[in-house]
Amino acid sequence: MPKIKLAESTVKIIKDVCARFNNSEGELINVLHTVQHKLGYLPAEVQEVIAKELNTSVAKVYGVVTFYSYFSMIPKGEFPISICMGTACYVRGAEQVLSEFKRQLKVEVGESTSDGKFSLNCLRCVGACGLAPVVMIGEKVFGRVAPTQVKQIIAEYREGCSSEKAKSA
Amino acid sequence: MTDYKIHVLICGGTGCKSADSDELKKSLKQWIDEVGLEDDVQVVLTGCFGFCEKGPIVKVLPDNTFYVSVTPSDAEEIVKEHLLKGRVVQRLLYRDPNTHQQISDSKGMDFYKKQMRIALRNCGFINPENIQEYISRDGYMALGKCLTELTPEDTIQEIKDSGLRGRGGGGFPTGLKWEITRKSEADQKYVVCNADEGDPGAFMDRSILEGDPHSVIEAMSICGYCIGASKGLVYIRAEYPLAIERLKIALDQAREYGLLGEDILGTGFDFDIDIRLGAGAFVCGEETALIHSMEGKRGEPTFKPPFPSVSGFLGKPTNVNNVETFANIPVIINKGASWFNKIGTENSKGTKVFALAGKINNVGLIEVPMGTTLREVIYDIGGGIKDGKEFKSVQTGGPSGGCLTKNFLDTPIDYDNLLKAGSMMGSGGMIVMDEDDCMVAIARFYLEFILEESCGKCSPCRIGNKRLFEILDKITSGKGEEKDIERLILLSNVIKDTSLCGLGQTSPNPVLSTILNFRDEYLAHVNEKKCPSGQCKSLLKYEIIEDLCTGCTLCFRNCPVGAITGERRQPHYIDQSLCIKCGVCYEKCKFNAIKLT
Ligand SMILES: Cc1cc2nc3c(=O)[nH]c(=O)nc-3n(C[C@H](O)[C@H](O)[C@H](O)COP(=O)(O)O)c2cc1C
Ligand code: SF4
Ligand code: SF4
Ligand code: FES
Numbered sequence: 001m002p003k004i005k006l007a008e009s010t011v012k013i014i015k016d017v018c019a020r021f022n023n024s025e026g027e028l029i030n031v032l033h034t035v036q037h038k039l040g041y042l043p044a045e046v047q048e049v050i051a052k053e054l055n056t057s058v059a060k061v062y063g064v065v066t067f068y069s070y071f072s073m074i075p076k077g078e079f080p081i082s083i084c085m086g087t088a089c090y091v092r093g094a095e096q097v098l099s100e101f102k103r104q105l106k107v108e109v110g111e112s113t114s115d116g117k118f119s120l121n122c123l124r125c126v127g128a129c130g131l132a133p134v135v136m137i138g139e140k141v142f143g144r145v146a147p148t149q150v151k152q153i154i155a156e157y158r159e160g161c162s163s164e165k166a167k168s169a
Numbered sequence: 170m171t172d173y174k175i176h177v178l179i180c181g182g183t184g185c186k187s188a189d190s191d192e193l194k195k196s197l198k199q200w201i202d203e204v205g206l207e208d209d210v211q212v213v214l215t216g217c218f219g220f221c222e223k224g225p226i227v228k229v230l231p232d233n234t235f236y237v238s239v240t241p242s243d244a245e246e247i248v249k250e251h252l253l254k255g256r257v258v259q260r261l262l263y264r265d266p267n268t269h270q271q272i273s274d275s276k277g278m279d280f281y282k283k284q285m286r287i288a289l290r291n292c293g294f295i296n297p298e299n300i301q302e303y304i305s306r307d308g309y310m311a312l313g314k315c316l317t318e319l320t321p322e323d324t325i326q327e328i329k330d331s332g333l334r335g336r337g338g339g340g341f342p343t344g345l346k347w348e349i350t351r352k353s354e355a356d357q358k359y360v361v362c363n364a365d366e367g368d369p370g371a372f373m374d375r376s377i378l379e380g381d382p383h384s385v386i387e388a389m390s391i392c393g394y395c396i397g398a399s400k401g402l403v404y405i406r407a408e409y410p411l412a413i414e415r416l417k418i419a420l421d422q423a424r425e426y427g428l429l430g431e432d433i434l435g436t437g438f439d440f441d442i443d444i445r446l447g448a449g450a451f452v453c454g455e456e457t458a459l460i461h462s463m464e465g466k467r468g469e470p471t472f473k474p475p476f477p478s479v480s481g482f483l484g485k486p487t488n489v490n491n492v493e494t495f496a497n498i499p500v501i502i503n504k505g506a507s508w509f510n511k512i513g514t515e516n517s518k519g520t521k522v523f524a525l526a527g528k529i530n531n532v533g534l535i536e537v538p539m540g541t542t543l544r545e546v547i548y549d550i551g552g553g554i555k556d557g558k559e560f561k562s563v564q565t566g567g568p569s570g571g572c573l574t575k576n577f578l579d580t581p582i583d584y585d586n587l588l589k590a591g592s593m594m595g596s597g598g599m600i601v602m603d604e605d606d607c608m609v610a611i612a613r614f615y616l617e618f619i620l621e622e623s624c625g626k627c628s629p630c631r632i633g634n635k636r637l638f639e640i641l642d643k644i645t646s647g648k649g650e651e652k653d654i655e656r657l658i659l660l661s662n663v664i665k666d667t668s669l670c671g672l673g674q675t676s677p678n679p680v681l682s683t684i685l686n687f688r689d690e691y692l693a694h695v696n697e698k699k700c701p702s703g704q705c706k707s708l709l710k711y712e713i714i715e716d717l718c719t720g721c722t723l724c725f726r727n728c729p730v731g732a733i734t735g736e737r738r739q740p741h742y743i744d745q746s747l748c749i750k751c752g753v754c755y756e757k758c759k760f761n762a763i764k765l766t
Contacts, residue, residue: 130221
């Protein structure tokens with residue numbers, strides 16, 4: 001991975017978060033949650049700053065980041081797509097929906113499209129099993145998704161974002 | 170509740186919120202203001218009603234009218250007809266699928282008739298963001314009673330007498346656990362609520378926290394009083410934003426009312442609760458891993474003993490209980506152990522909440538007395554199998570459990586019976602499968618989950634499960650041999666016997682139980698290279714039956730990869746080298762001209 005240089009302001013954000021948790025090593029997971037919430041992801045350079053602030057090793061921070069699936073070292077797409085792979089969704093055809101997303105977007109799970117618009121991930125049960133199979137795009141939940149609807153859903157976001165941009169411009 | 174004449178309750182659980190119940194609430198409010206009923210009608214967003222299949226649900230009190238699948242555009246009619254003129258909106262009522270009769274009062278629905286709600290007593294009745302509504306339904310009465318009338322020993326005795334066992338999976342007697350933690354000497358002790366709910370396809374604990382957070386807070390305080398702890402922690406999945414939000418609101422309100430914090434109810438008892446977020450690791454549901462995670466470390470389990478009740482969070486005695494276990498406590502204290510222990514079976518008292526999902530008509534959250542049979546749950550409450558298909562199997566216990574066949578339909582559900590049947594109670598996920606589900610593929614699915622979630626600390630689990638997965642993958646792609654079945658069994662038993670924690674010790678259960686109950690399906694895969702339920706993609710082929718094909722071009726137009734060729738009104742043809750076996754043509758064809766071989 002090419003090294004990225006963190007902006008001064010980013011470093012300050014990280015330091016502030018660490019300070020809020022008393023620079024205590026025991027709060028590492030809370031720190032990571034908060035920093036990821038603010039920055040979107042946790043690249044190696046961010047982990048280095050956190051390690052220094054909490055007075056622990058980068059290896060330890062990295063060990064925790066990679067242990068938990070909620071933490072990500074790569075940036076998410078503008079529209080993060082999550083396919084529920086919980087059992088209820090699985091028996092109602094989530095696999096077919098996933099493979100259709102992969103095919104349409106030409107990405108694998110954990111990757112983003114080259115234009116950075118979409119990223120594809122799996123998660124386990126969002127608690128809307130009555131709507132299985134479930135797909136989340138950002139915060140929005142799509143229920144009872146059929147493989148044949150996938151193309152349409154993606155198209156809506158492609159168009160939607162261009163028209164929204166046009167509006168705000 | 171206050172002096173509004175009519176209460177409109179809208180389900181605000183995650184399922185219904187996903188189906189736009191927020192928008193619905195806004196619309197209802199708008200129309201209520203519009204017709205000038207705002208002083209008479211109160212609109213409340215409650216927790217889950219359980220009937221998720223037909224959400225969003227709206228219930229109107231006092232007449233108890235139960236509307237299903239309500240959309241924001243229905244708001245006008247509900248307000249103008251029902252609230253203003255008292256005329257029930259017939260078209261939004263639930264229709265009994267057998268009798269085709271519309272049912273207005275939810276009490277008349279089969280879905281609710283056989284249920285008994287203890288842990289879910291307030292879900293769908295109160296506004297979870299208003300502590301007064303909890304208090305008006307006997308909330309915090311149990312805490313008051315314990316602090317002023319009962320000693321910690323009395324309280325523990327009551328819990329022991331009730332026969333309550335842990336609802337997080339293991340089924341350890343709750344009263345006994347409290348007693349052990351009480352007897353561990355230390356300057357500081359902790360009460361931990363396990364809200365990690367990692368079983369994929371289960372949403373019991375989340376629904377309780379979303380619908381009735383105070384019941385958990387009250388019970389944790391009672392536990393703190395009993396074991397001598399002044400600090401509680403709720404470990405909750407970060408994937409549950411709504412539950413976290415409601416829990417935070419509830420904690421603030423409890424503090425404001427003096428029900429949490431220092432000198433609770435003027436009795437000198439101090440207790441407060443903090444929230445710790447999980448970060449997406451199934452193994453963190455295991456109590457020793459959970460404790461490490463709360464300490465900011467990787468969530469790796471450690472060997473027991475020492476049990477957390479002796480040495481847990483920061484090395485101090487820690488009592489870990491599940492959300493649903495806690496939700497039962499206030500009721501037991503209020504109604505008494507002798508009331509509670511009359512419900513259920515010999516060794517399993519009370520009720521159990523299940524998240525019923527899969528190929529079933531009424532997906533939802535249910536609570537039944539222990540001893541209810543699987544048949545009652547699946548057919549009477551669950552409304553039977555979707556699309557009139559044949560029942561094949563029900564999976565309980567999640568990735569640690571097993572798949573039961575129709576031979577077990579009349580087995581009364583309790584801890585011991587499910588274990589005997591080769592599965593386990595687990596935390597309450599219950600997934601129903603029909604004739605189209607392949608049991609080998611299901612075993613593979615769970616193993617794939619385990620591979621992702623094994624923490625990797627011990628080799629039987631890390632490497633053994635990988636090998637199990639590879640064998641299953643081989644079988645489902647048509648490369649298996651009969652000897653593989655024996656290999657699976659042998660390896661499974663080694664993994665069970667030698668893994669460090671509960672995850673590895675139970676991870677082969679889905680494999681073993683499917684081999685035990687569905688060996689013929691495994692044999693069909695390895696010997697005939699066939700998947701009887703037509704799920705294993707590599708083993709099937711879609712073909713067009715020339716004689717039946719009318720050349721309507723429907724399949725041609727729907728095939729996502731252009732694998733189908735043919736002229737209008739001429740038989741079509743599928744190019745097997747292009748076909749990705751998505752099954753769309755099979756579903757679309759109106760003439761049954763496409764077969765699976
Ligand atoms: C792999 C694994 C996952 C577990 N996941 C959960 C869980 O999600 N929720 C839970 O309450 N207990 C879970 N448990 C059980 C806990 O270790 C512990 O027994 C339980 O929280 C104790 O509470 P109880 O006695 O009230 O059931 C899990 C156990 C194992 C081995
Ligand atoms: S059994 Fe699996 S999850 Fe448990 S400690 Fe061993 S590797 Fe980790
Ligand atoms: S199964 Fe799917 S890919 Fe294959 S022919 Fe039918 S529609 Fe096309
Ligand atoms: S399994 Fe997908 S929402 Fe529950």
